[in-house]
Amino acid sequence: MIRPYREDDFWDLASLIERALEEYPAWSFLPGAPTNHPRGFRIWEAGDEIAGFLFLLGEEYKVLGGLYLEPGRRQELDSMLNEAFQPLFGDPENLALTACAEMGGFSLVPALSSLGFDLVERLELVQEREKTFFRKPSLPSDYRLIPWEPRFFDAAVALLEKSNRGTLEGLFLCFPSLATLENCRKLLQGILEGDFGPFLSDATGLLFDDADHLVGLSLMVQSNEGEALLYEIALERGYQGKGLAPCLIAHLQEASWKRGLDRIRFDYCGGNRAVRWLFGQDEVQVGRKEEILVWRSPRYRAMRKNPPI
Structure with a gap:
């Protein structure tokens, strides 16, 4: 019992x-x-x-x-x-x-x-500076990319919730920890306060369109092992597929390496091929592997079938 x-x-x-x-x-x-x-x-x-x-x-x-x-x-x-x-x-x-x-x-x-429960493979991927051919893609002229600024906290929370709601897996997470505004607010506040390691404000990127609307971001912290850890990356759905994600990746790479952090680490769900493509298929090494079991509620599956516009 x-x-x-x-x-x-x-x-x-x-x-x-x-x-x-x-x-x-x-x-x-x-x-x-x-x-x-x-x-x-x-x-x-x-x-x-x-x-x-x-x-x-x-x-x-x-x-x-x-x-x-x-x-x-x-x-x-x-x-x-x-x-x-x-x-x-x-x-x-x-x-x-x-x-x-x-x-x-x-x-x-x-x-x-x-x-x-479904069985999902999760990998820890590492990119090392000395093994990486750095590419700095051209950011379209009607967009701007800046380091973190606290005044955009609420906009960042809204973007995290909007970009993750309705996805079966986030870009790196295997469960919907970002499915509500309150969870997104708690996560972002925890990152800024150093709950997951020192926050790397210069490596964190904020991407705006020509209407000054926040459409993309990357959140970076420093791990206990002295690596740059990509905790989350988000891009509003209507802006995906336009070559903007590589600009966020290039920003965090350049800023991390300027800090002397020569290794960038991130988690990867085996079914999400876009992650390895963004970082360069041949320029990442597989670190720790693990299998996890995930159960998703009918409500969450319904959210995935009806994503926000």
Whole structure:
């Protein structure tokens, strides 16, 4: 039986984690103690005992942050996942759910595929300055491209929401984290405040048309490894296919390299071929690979079928 987390569960869960790690040292769990996000916990009970638990991050889209099972109860994993996720499928507030394909050395693919999750490949791609032939495309005369300016915050939020709403996957993201204005506002505010690494204002590009309307942007931060990390790129739908995206890419490349950041890193969904084309098919190297499982709600699929004009 699945139930919510209670305050008196804390030490029972801590003890369960210790026992589980002794048997399965590879169990995966994202940062965040039970006291930080208790609402995300789903407790799996067998009789009067806690047999396992899982932890969900997020609101409109949720991520399976981790799970633990009592040693000897591996056969109950599928039942626990099924009972924990079924109520979420019927909640109209949930846009999507994602999970790693493997946790603790156990594949979640059979159980979650049977629940309607799709398997998606996500790659980490790296572009190195010394292996790149830099191209600086000509920006059409009726457009202008400038570094980040705080006064365009609201326009950037609106562009992120407009360009991502209705897409099955964003350019780099595998789940619709940018499907609402509030989520876009939180994301952009977090980037500016350094939640994802130091914000690179000069490498972040803002693209305007001749009516001074913001139609494109790229968001850049510096990773813990000292790389330039492209966190998101957006281009309004009516302006796609006009050769403007390469101008955004050239801007972030040039600014990053001037900072001495000789490596640019970005995530890539295997089905999105446009990403590799933008950066140069032969000039990016594949870093980390992983498979994730994604469930998309009927509401989100409807948004994709009826994108904004």
